[in-house]
């Protein structure tokens with residue numbers, strides 16, 4: 431392969447391709463816009479990528495690649511010209527950015543994490559980070575946008591954070607007393623596991639207004655879509671975020687997010703989305719007043735033909751029958767599933783796509799803390815109702831045992847009163863900011879069996895937060911009730927009781943990994 435290039439071309443290619451003569455190679459040290467344009471051209475060329483790189487990019491005096499330094503603006507221009515001839519939005523997936531978004535409310539964070547394809551979020555953890563560390567102004571870190579000017583808001587939010595701050599050392603001390611360090615446990619592992627438990631117990635005090643930080647890694651197309659969705663939001667905070675995020679993305683992948691707010695694409699789409707939501711809201715039948723509702727999982731609907739469909743889908747690639755005919759045949763579902771998954775050794779070994787032919791709709795009622803966790807699953811359809819305080823709250827039993835429930839509840843009650851006053855005066859959308867994580871929310875989840883395996887095997891692990899662990903266990907139990915054979919291969923769902931200290935065994939395993947890593951460094955240094 432390499433012989434087709436002259437000496438200067440080979441030197442250039444060696445800088446930007448991981449090899450010159452094999453059929454698999456990676457690009458390096460090229461701006462994303464050049465990689466994006468290069469791949470776009472590649473898909474329309476009979477030549478290999480190295481040839482396209484040399485002929486259409488290296489030889490382009492415009493791009494400045496010959497000197498080794500790329501002229502970014504010209505590269506952007508070039509990409510736009512390539513795009514004109516392409517006509518498919520997928521080329522906007524060819525560049526990505528790492529975007530940090532700081533000091534946003536949890537309400538806005540959930541909007542940022544809503545994307546399903548193309549964006550990977552990571553958010554500050556309520557299990558490992560204390561949320562009572564004040565901001566630069568010495569005040570607790572919660573959202574205080576001008577739209578929330580209401581006399582009840584800040585006193586209630588200050589009260590929640592003050593309670594969190596006072597209770598944390600007390601709860602930690604009690605947790606450590608109840609769960610003393612075990613003989614074979616390191617000081618680090620014990621401190622970390624007990625601290626995580628204390629923070630888990632108190633997270634219900636945090637309001638949806640709590641500020642958090644997120645890292646988003648995503649491609650241009652997904653960011654563009656996210657920006658448009660944020661621009662259509664009812665929350666002013668999200669609309670402001672949309673323009674702030676756009677301004678930063680324009681500095682790193684401008685060609686890929688250029689349409690987010692233009693008059694032809696982005697703006698009309700945001701307006702279309704916003705108006706649609708308004709019109710739909712006006713059509714809601716008059717609801718009966720909501721009353722306190724216990725946490726719960728309800729399997730609303732499932733497919734009675736699921737076994738037949740899954741078995742047919744599993745055999746389809748090995749058969750020459752049309753799908754409908756395969757579905758009509760008598761097949762031993764258990765044997766098919768055993769053949770495909772009988773040797774599965776851990777939850778990371780994937781289950782077949784055939785399981786996607788069975789779907790389930792659940793309605794969940796649980797505290798907002800648990801919703802925050804499960805909302806992160808992207809391979810499903812879920813929508814929540816507005817946060818409020820009518821459905822009641824969850825009080826961790828340990829806090830009652832420690833005699834600390836009164837202070838926890840007093841802060842929740844004050845926040846609930848503020849939420850009601852804000853809902854009355856400013857509307858229920860803005861009142862969501864005042865709702866602590868302990869209060870319950872209703873949402874639906876529609877997912878297929880393959881995602882159910884993933885979610886339930888991951889979320890029933892004993893190290894998980896008990897609130898979401900219970901939900902995942904219950905979802906699995908209800909599906910197993912209606913489809914026992916389809917669930918028979920979900921061997922890594924843990925329906926047992928929780929660990930007495932959730933993070934204890936994970937921290938021990940971390941100790942072992944750290945020891946291995948240090949030994950490894952030790953021997954090589």
Ligand SMILES: Cc1cc2nc3c(=O)[nH]c(=O)nc-3n(C[C@H](O)[C@H](O)[C@H](O)COP(=O)(O)OP(=O)(O)OC[C@H]3O[C@@H](n4cnc5c(N)ncnc54)[C@H](O)[C@@H]3O)c2cc1C
Nearest residue numbers: 547548549550551552553554555806807808809884888894
């Ligand atoms: C114990 C625990 C601790 C956690 N701590 C944190 C934390 O501190 N901060 C935080 O932000 N989150 C945390 N999470 C949430 C976690 O990062 C995931 O967002 C969440 O568990 C959803 O898992 P998932 O991405 O595997 O599932 P799904 O989104 O349902 O995806 C299912 C599967 O599809 C594939 N997939 C989906 N999207 C992509 C993609 N874009 N690229 C590649 N593959 C994809 C993957 O194979 C994935 O496993 C934690 C989760 C657990 C269980």
